[in-house]
Amino acid sequence: MHNWMRENDGSIGCPLKSGVLPTFPPMLPTSYESFWLQHRQQRMTDYANGTTGWVVGLAPEVAVKLPATEVSRLLTQRLGEDAFSACLDPENRVPSPMAGETNGNWLKTCHTVGVNVRTIGSFWEVVKYATTLPDHIRGIHLLPIWEPGVVGSLYGMASWQLNPEFYSQEAAELYPQLARIEDQLAVVINLLHAMGKVVGMDVIPHTDRYSEMVLANPSHFEWIRRWDLSIISHRDYLHEEAQGAIIEWLRQRGPALPAYAMVGGFWELSEANRLKLLFGHPDDYGGRQGRRVDLVDWLYHRGLEPAPATMAPPYRGLEVDPNPEAMTIDDAGRVWRDYRITQPTEMSRAFGPLTRYKLYGRKDDNKDWAIDFDRPRTFVWDYLTKHYAEQQTRYNFDFMRGDMSHVQMRPDGVPAVADEYYDPLRAVKLKIAEQAPHFAYFAESFLTEPDYMAYGDEVEHLERSEAEVTLGNLQSTVPDTPEFWEMINHYLGVANHSTVTPAWTVITGDKDDPRFDHFHHYGELSRLFTGLFLGKLPMYYSLGFEQRDRHFERAANEVYSKLYVFQETRGDKAVSGPFQWGGNLSLFAGLTELNRFAAGIMAHLGETQILKVAEGADAGAKEGQRSKVLAWLRPASDGEGAYLFVVSFSPKPVEKSISLAGTPYQSADLLFATDGSEQELVSITEKNLALRKLAGGRCYLLK
Template sequence: MANSISNLQADWNQQYSLYTDTYQSGRLSFIPNLLPQTAVRFSVYQTLEILHKRLGNDTLRRALNPAETIDSPAKIYSDGSWLKQSNMVGVNVRTIGSFWAIINYALTLPASHDSIHLLPIWEPGVVGSLYGMVSWQINPEFFDVALASFVPALDTVEKQLKVVTNLLHAMGRTVGMDVIPHTDRFSEMVLACPALFEWVQRDVKSGKPDELADYSSFVYRYVEEAIWQFLKYRGAADGTPLTFAKDVFFSTDIGILIDDQRFRILFGNPHDYGGRLNRRIALIRHLTEQGFETLPMTMAPPYRGLHIDKDDYTLDEYGQIWYQYAFDKPQAMSRVFGPLARYRFYESKDNNQNWELDFDRPNRPAWDYICRKVYDCQRAYNFDFMRGDMAHVQMRPEGVPAMVDDYYDPLRAIKKYVQSKEVPYYAFFAETFLAPPDTMGYGNELDHLDAIEADSTLGDLQSIVVGSAEFKRQFSDYYRYLKTRRFAPNFTVMTADKDDPRFDEFYRTGNLFRYFTALFLTDMPSYVGLGFEVRNLHEDRGANEEYTKLYVFRIEDDRQPDKVTHGPFAWGQNADQFSVILRMRKFAESIWPEIVGKETQWLVAPGEEDYIAWTHDSPTGYVFAAGMTASLPNIMTKLPKGEVVFEEEGCRVYKLENQKSQGVATDSLS
């Protein structure tokens, strides 16, 4: 009888004690047969009881104290190169409801999945987009009420996040944060530090709000004056007497006001979410009435040269018109992200008359600010690595310079800054897609990745149908980059961005090939998004609630039928895929100490056939083979002789009859 989620759940209910004991006793590094949708519903008591038996009383007690810090497994390393062989799992916390639920989900993951990447954790702005951070406050929607009820000391979302990173470290995982070089267009950072962003003024005075009156380099100074007048008229939100000068308030390097004081004066108590929002909306209206707004963030060449599109605008719930911007000379991948504003990392040439940046004149306060704020977050929660959002941005038209200085790239600067603060192992996972030259950024993206000192990069295998000519070509290229470049491309199975109805075709076939290869290709890093193990095949489009991408933002307007969601994320019902992946994980557990980190020796390399096969440079006694589009051939002459010890859906592992013959590929396997 075919598997079903209900059958798997019934088996779990009957065998709960047996399955949990295999984890609690240390026989397995995860709880087998535990569906993720079941795990995230565990009570706090259930989870703590399991962890107590697995970790012991002392470790659990320390981990549950947010004032304590459990050392990272990566602390033994002297740099971030450990990330080059990590098998990472990406978690959109919104899909599971709270930070605490990450621990429940992690119980389903074997030790081979050694890193957890958390999608953005900060308070979101427009349409609730996780990537449009509106403040440096941790997102309050990720607070777990049940955890606070059971452990009253964990009464803030910040304390709960610290405890979760403690526990993940105790469970042997490294934990990564998203680092975002942009914010919501009217975030608290934008309004408290106008000089760190690029501003324009629409021509509202002349009755032409759909035209730019001023996009010179110094509009931010007029914005500072307007905000100062707002403060003088309304008073400080926290009652602080305004006894200092305007320049003191807006300076990020004069040590009279710290960042938190500036935010409190402008917006109020950080935990008064409603009060801060109302204050920010009032300030936004004060500025937009005068035509002031930040320049929206762009992607891909030419990056610069924008105008207002008079025919493309939206009207928000407050009656405010928001115009979309467009490129004067767009190229194939040019995009304008209307709700977002990038930090102003460079000054402009000639007062921005020609939209040109002066890369020899970095806006140093912006660099110092974001480096410091990211480090503050890393230090508070003991993060081990960063995912650098939009790491493909390279704005120099001449491409990557021959000499790379400290102000070449902000993500590079952030990594090096954090490492300099006695966190040498802090690693950098770059969001790039290994696109052709001059596509996502100017110049050669491979050279750019080397220049920014990325340890690994996402790549784009998740966006290609397995077995296609393009998939084979890119897979082959990625492995070559792994051996010839400073960075390591990931064998990416699926991301939250690709768990989207527009991309269903990528995951109707080849899913088990993807997972098997990602797991057992032990010298190449991998990435898989939460929920892949039970993801529906979506032969027909699923309900919006079945896609994690549609929880990256929060849209509740039925007039946007392709994006609107009602209620929580709906886990997939693909019991067959879950069962096969479970068997892969169990088998991996049995041989993991023998193969982890081993260098690959290809027997059938990517691109040569419709299947791949490999063993290891240093003998382990195993050969792995996986078919991309169909079953493996009966005869594979390039493989040495061995016994089949694992086989599932075109994925096979052999135990060699004679380990010494491993490097001699002459005999056939059937």
């Protein structure tokens, strides 16, 4: 039986210093079910009375299926009746745990989990899931929460309305004041704040190509006129023709809500009233969808399309892709074409379902697709920043994950000084910070070479954009490969010498994909161990990793959370049912023991000092046979010795000697090992600590 299946033996909340550390043989789901049936009440009680910071041993798959009544009782006991009742008031805003901060630097030490709400059902399930997260995993990043567009893509926003998929009937029946999805989200964030969590939203500088934002604000976007395989026009003011076509459609079809009939010009009305005239009441999801589809058809037959969003230099210069596989015929028989960059580089992409806000004017009427960065279209910037600021105010978000933060379109590179119209994500962050100074920015950028994903240097771009943390790309590497070690070195250097801190990213919702199974054939606990204790890079992982199976061949689509970012019904990305949790409960058991140890030791750790573990190693990490170990010291906060952390990412045990030259330590007491190694007190010989059969991570107390 796994050690974590024991009754509370006092080891929760303190480092393990005696006995045998846990081992993790394969565990069948039936073994877990037997354990949970036996220990459920005690573990729930420990959480309710504050003995533990999370429900220890509660598997996420089980947590999200708990009845709302049980979770409500649990949180009432933990928070107190008055505090819990205050959370349930959708007009109340429970202050963020970071509300007293004057900037977003707290994000640089915040371990975060990304949650695709579609994989668990509703906003209410996020609260249930949060009971499985220890206090040292404080951040919860919600993937896009708004109505999705083509193929149900979460990143193709169709409107500013919340995604009706995420409505909880269970919550509405239990609490009648939560009949509206907006009230449910507000209360969920109240509860998460009361539980000590911080909550992030996605900020997306593009929308679905035919979103309500586009159709109600054609001037905010770039348009093209296509006929079959030719772009007939892409002039700067082509949006005026789109405006005319939309007005004609409205005259032909009539307003959706006649009570909002026009007084004066249509485009001078408020956006809210334009939307009601075009599509109907915000609560009428089906009616709005039907009207929008009809308007799209009207524009399609006039050849008018918003220009697709692009990625990577040169960004500009579009043509229709003539390849047969680049053609799609929809259910109504409309023929759609993909686009491509006319002079592409390796990473150039054109995303057909998406369109980017038109933030700047164009040179020479857009004849050569050149952007005039000296002519910011300030009304578009105001629109974008105002709407996201309203979302933050309404729901009390603490940070933003900026989608496609790597985009930097200036061919001359990153300017030495950024003005207020340098970057849209920067502008959103600063706008929100006016009312919430603690608001932080987590950037989606992969820290590639200059001019690869963006013009100029990505780190410089992120510094100008005032991002606190960036995603990086560790999740896209196989552990213990040269590329993996090179990235670690680079990220530690960036963290030490710039204002932006790379994340220690284990996996993201985008990388939980059958194409990337080989990234996770080994080293899961080593990644998590390092993320928790390194102290230099904040950890990020996505929901589902806790139980993720090792896939040595492609598994069913329903086990990959990436395939729930959209809703394909055909092809190799289609899913035919709800997300399926993995059965790797041995990984969950190991993570549980790791979190138990972390809960006891985190408060006692000082600043990190990276050790050199091989001659010439840079920042403690080096490729090849000479060094497959990362090692670092963190002094004990009480001044009694220091904690030594060592980790190997190799699939096989390694032998290594750690030099402790220049330190006063004489002995090393093994406190914890991810592989279940027995506790031992080891002498430090000639200032060297010999590590035998190192597999995974270890923590020693040095004295």
